[in-house]
Amino acid sequence: xxxxxxxxxxxxxxxxxxxxxxxxxxxxxxxxxxxxxxxxxxxxxxxxxxxxxxxxxxxxxxxxxxxxxxxxxxxxxxxxxxxxxxxxxxxxxxxxxxxxxxxxxxxxxxxxxxxxxxxxxxxxxxxxxxxxxxxxxxxxxxxxxxxxxxxxxxxxxxxxxxxxxxxxxxxxxxxxxxxxxxxxxxxxxxxxxxxxxxxxxxxxxxxxxxxxxxxxxxxxxxxxxxxxxxxxxxxxxxxxxxxxxxxxxxxxxxxxxxxxxxxxxxxxxxxxxxxxxxxxxxxxxxxxxxxxxxxxxxxxxxxxxxxxxxxxxxxxxxxxxxxxxxxxxxxxxxxxxxxxxxxxxxxxxxxxxxxxxxxxxxxxxxxxxxxxxxxxxxxxxxxxxxxxxxxxxxxxxxxxxxxxxxxxxxxxxxxxxxxxxxxxxxxx
Ligand SMILES: [Zn+2]
Numbered sequence: 132x133x134x135x136x137x138x139x140x141x142x143x144x145x146x147x148x149x150x151x152x153x154x155x156x157x158x159x160x161x162x163x164x165x166x167x168x169x170x171x172x173x174x175x176x177x178x179x180x181x182x183x184x185x186x187x188x189x190x191x192x193x194x195x196x197x198x199x200x201x202x203x204x205x206x207x208x209x210x211x212x213x214x215x216x217x218x219x220x221x222x223x224x225x226x227x228x229x230x231x232x233x234x235x236x237x238x239x240x241x242x243x244x245x246x247x248x249x250x251x252x253x254x255x256x257x258x259x260x261x262x263x264x265x266x267x268x269x270x271x272x273x274x275x276x277x278x279x280x281x282x283x284x285x286x287x288x289x290x291x292x293x294x295x296x297x298x299x300x301x302x303x304x305x306x307x308x309x310x311x312x313x314x315x316x317x318x319x320x321x322x323x324x325x326x327x328x329x330x331x332x333x334x335x336x337x338x339x340x341x342x343x344x345x346x347x348x349x350x351x352x353x354x355x356x357x358x359x360x361x362x363x364x365x366x367x368x369x370x371x372x373x374x375x376x377x378x379x380x381x382x383x384x385x386x387x388x389x390x391x392x393x394x395x396x397x398x399x400x401x402x403x404x405x406x407x408x409x410x411x412x413x414x415x416x417x418x419x420x421x422x423x424x425x426x427x428x429x430x431x432x433x434x435x436x437x438x439x440x441x442x443x444x445x446x447x448x449x450x451x452x453x454x455x456x457x458x459x460x461x462x463x464x465x466x467x468x469x470x471x472x473x474x475x476x477x478x479x480x481x482x483x484x485x486x487x488x489x490x491x492x493x494x495x496x497x498x499x500x501x502x503x504x505x506x507x508x509x510x511x512x513x514x515x516x517x518x519x520x521x522x523x524x525x526x527x528x529x530x531x532x533x534x535x536x537x538x539x540x541x542x543x544x545x546x547x548x549x550x551x552x553x554x555x556x557x558x559x
Contacts, residue, residue, distance in 0.1 A: 136281055136282065136322050136323060136324075137284070137285060137286060137323065137324050137536075138221075138222040138282065138283060138284060138285045139282040139283075140195060140196075140197070140221065140222070140282075140283075141197075141222060141285065143195075144156065144191070144192070144195050144197065148191070152188060152191075154538075155178055155180045155184060155185070155188050156188055156191075156192065157536075157537040157538050158177065158178040158180075158537075158538070159174055159178060159185070159188060159189070159192065159198070160192075160197070160217065160241075160533075160537050161533050161534075161537040161538060162174065162177050162178070163198065163215065163216055163217045163241075164217060164241060164243070164529075164533050164537075165340050165341075165530075165533075167216055167242070167243075168201050168204070168214040168215060168216040169214065169215060170204055170212035170213060170214055170215070171185050171186055171189065171212070171213065171215070172212060173212075174189070174215070189215055193215075195221075196218050196220070196221055197217065197218055197221045197222075197241075198215050198216070198217060198218065199215070199216060199217075199218050200213055200214070200215055201214045201215060201216040202214055216242065217241040217242055218241065218242075219240040219241065219242040219244060220240070221241055221283075222240075222241055222283055222284065222285045223238050223239065223240060223241075223246060223279055223283055223284050223285065224238070224239045224240075224241075224284070224285055224286060224287075224288060224528075224529045224532045224533075225237075225238050225270070225273075225274060225284060225286070225287040225288070225321075225323070226238070226239060226287075226288055226524070226525040226528035226529050227266075227270055227287060227288070227289040227290070227291075227528060228289075228290045228330065228333065228524030228525060228527070228528055229254070229256075229266070229289065229290065229291040229292065229330065230292060230330060230356055230357060231255070231256050231257060231292055231356075231357045231358070231393075232253070232254070232255050232256070232357065233251055233252065233253060233254065234251070234252040234254045234266065234269065235249060235250075235251055235252075235521070235524060235525070236249060236250040236251075236252065236269070236270060236273045237249040237250075237525045237528075238273075238274070238277050238279060239525065239529050241285075243341075243526070243529065246277070246279070247276075247277045247279075249525070250269075250273050252265070252266075252269045254266060254269070256292070256305045256306075257393070262305065262306060263306045263308050263309050263313065263316065266306065266313075266317070267316060267317055267320040267321075268320075270287070270317065270320075270321060271320055271321055274321065274323075281321075281322060281323060284323055285324075285532060285536055286323060286324040286325065286326060286532040286535065286536055287317065287318075287321060287323050287324065287325045287326070287532070288326050288328075288333070288527075288528035288529055288530070288531035288532040289313075289314075289317065289325060289326065289327045289328070289528065289531075290327075290328055290329070290330040290332070290333030290334070290524055290527055290528050290531070291305065291306070291313075291327060291328075291329070291330055292304065292305065292329070292330045292358070292360070293305045293306075293329070294329075294375075294376045294379075295327060295328060295329045295332075295375065295376075296312075296374075296375050297327065297328055297371065297375055298375070299312060300312040300313065300314025300315055300325075300327055301313070301314075302327070313327065314326070314327045324532075324535075324536070326531050326532055326535045328527075328531050329360070329362070329378065330354060330360060330524070331352065331354040331360030331361055331362040331378055332362045332369055332371075332378070332527075333362070333524060333527035333528055333530075333531060334352050334354050334360075334362050334482045334483070334517075334523050334524060334527050335350065335352040335362025335363065335364050335369060335527070336362070336369065336526075336527040336530040336531060336534070337519055337522070337523040337524065337525075337526035337527030337528075337530060338350065338352045338362075338480045338482060338517060338519065338523055338527075339352075339364045340526065340527075340530045341519060341523075341526050341530075342480060342517060342518055342519045342523065342526075343478065343480060343515045343517070343518055344364070344477075344478040344480055347364075347477040347478045348364070348365075348366055348367045348477065349364065349365055349366065349474065349475070349476045349477045349478075350363075350364040350476060350477065350478045350479075350480065351363055351364075351467075351470055351474065351476045351478075351479045351480070352364075352479075352480045352482055352517075353380070353463070353467070353479060353480065353481050353482060353483070354482055354483040355404065355405065355406065355463065355481055355482070355483040355484065355485035355486065355492070356405065356406050356483035356484040356485070357393075357401075357405060357406055357407050357484070358381040358393060358401040358405050358407070359380050359381040359400055359401045359404050359405050359463070359466070360378060360380065360381060360483070361378040361379075361380035361381075361470075362378060363377065363378055363474070365474070368539075380400060380466065380470070381394075381399060381400055381401040381405070382394050382396065382399045382400065382401065383399065383400050383466065383469070384396075384398055384399060384400075385398060385399065385400040385402075385403050385404075385462065385465065385466060386398045386402070386403055386462075388402060388403065390402040390403075390411075393407075400462075400463075400466045403459070403462040403463075404459050404462045404463040404466065405459075405485075406437070406438035406483070406484040406485055407438075408459060409438040409441050409442075409455060409456065409459050409485065410436050410437055410438050410441065412455040412458065412459070413425060413436055413440075413441045413451075413452065413455060414433055414434075414436055416451060416455065417433060417451075418433070421451050422450075422451060423444065423449055423450075423451035423452060424444050424447065424449040424452075425440065425441070425444055425449065425451075425452070438484055438485065439484065439487065441455065441456070442456070442485070442487050442488045442491070445488060445491045446488075446491075453491055456488050456491040456492055456495070457491070457494075457495040458495075459485070459492065459495075460488075460491070460492040460493070460494065460495030460496045460498075460499070461495040461496075461498065461499045462499070463481075463492070463495075463496055463499070464495060464496040464497070464498065464499025464500045464502075464503065465499050465503055467479060467496065467499075467500060467514075468499065468500055468503035468504045471500065471504050471508050471509060471512050472504065472505065472508060475508060475511065475512070476512055477511070477512065477513065478512070478513045478514075478515065479512060479513070479514045479515070480515055480516075480517050481493065481496065481514065481515070481516050481517065482517035482519075482523050483517075486516050486517045486520065487520075489516050492516075493514065493515075493516050496514060497514060500512075500514065
């Protein structure tokens with residue numbers, strides 16, 4: 132881990148506590164981050180520390196303004212329990228969610244609220260030879276502009292496309308001019324702790340911590356964007372594979388279509404099922420005279436057409452846009468059928484840029500799965516569109532920092548009123 136600064140008040144809390152107390156504090160912070168509020172009794176069950184110990188730790192954290200009482204919870208009888216949550220002014224997390232063309236920047240509080248307006252940087256990773264320096268400068272400028280003291284920042288979570296070596300902090304596909312790896316370079320430029328992860332894995336973290344798949348242990352998150360990434364949470368853990376490169380769903384051979392893929396091969400899944408493929412199909416169809424609300428575009432505008440415009444047209448009832456979205460979803464479903472047969476997931480979350488197409492992509496996926504999957508396997512998998520939308524990337528980046536600084540949360544507390552049984556679900 133590179134030498135860098137972090138939240139000074141947090142350091143002070145840790146330096147004044149025993150190793151055992153630090154374990155308890157970390158468990159309390161990560162659980163309050165993911166679940167917003169808990170009572171002393173709930174925190175005692177989750178952290179496996181006694182109620183008096185949790186009370187003492189909460190007193191320490193309240194004195195340090197890291198935790199605060201948030202009111203009384205519900206009760207099935209007897210006194211309503213006091214609830215506790217994290218303070219929104221104690222510390223901040225910088226979230227950097229990078230895709231092949233745009234980099235999204237945000238700063239979040241420990242209560243998961245944006246503390247400044249998020250920023251989008253145009254950064255084409257395929258064409259930009261200076262991508263590394265642009266990224267470093269953009270993130271540094273964003274943090275400087277926020278006027279937040281670096282001593283208040285807990286860490287920087289970065290999700291980026293490419294083959295990522297999380298342990299060494301390397302990206303083997305992009306930002307390769309960073310001599311000692313992109314993580315170390317960013318950490319040195321920002322003087323902050325930096326943690327990196329593949330973009331689709333970051334989405335999987337966001338979806339399993341905060342989205343529809345929050346209480347599921349076997350989840351596939353499809354990042355249907357410029358390519359088609361895949362984040363896998365298996366038995367409650369992010370699955371990286373032997374060398375860390377698992378999830379290259381985009382490049383499984385799907386079709387002998389002869390279309391050149393970004394990886395250099397032909398006919399990969401992403402040439403049929405991505406936002407890039409959607410834009411290509413729209414352009415081809417319109418140039419060949421297909422009737423569409425997009426047909427009136429000037430040639431130079433058509434050349435720059437992106438998937439979002441096609442999705443918008445579909446949402447406004449454009450028949451041709453609905454038709455090509457069906458084609459994209461149907462082919463994506465074919466690929467997902469293989470994953471269902473291999474992994475028997477409980478939930479597949481469709482996330483990324485194409486998720487905005489909602490029913491126009493979900494319906495053909497389901498149609499295709501019904502056609503190509505074994506019914507018993509198909510019935511045990513829910514397929515849903517991400518409900519977190521663009522926030523999934525930021526939430527995943529923030530979770531990456533929490534997981535690295537405060538430890539992986541292996542317990543899930545199922546609140547009353549949810550669709551799954553109430554109680555403590557152990558994930559061992
Ligand atoms: Zn490919």
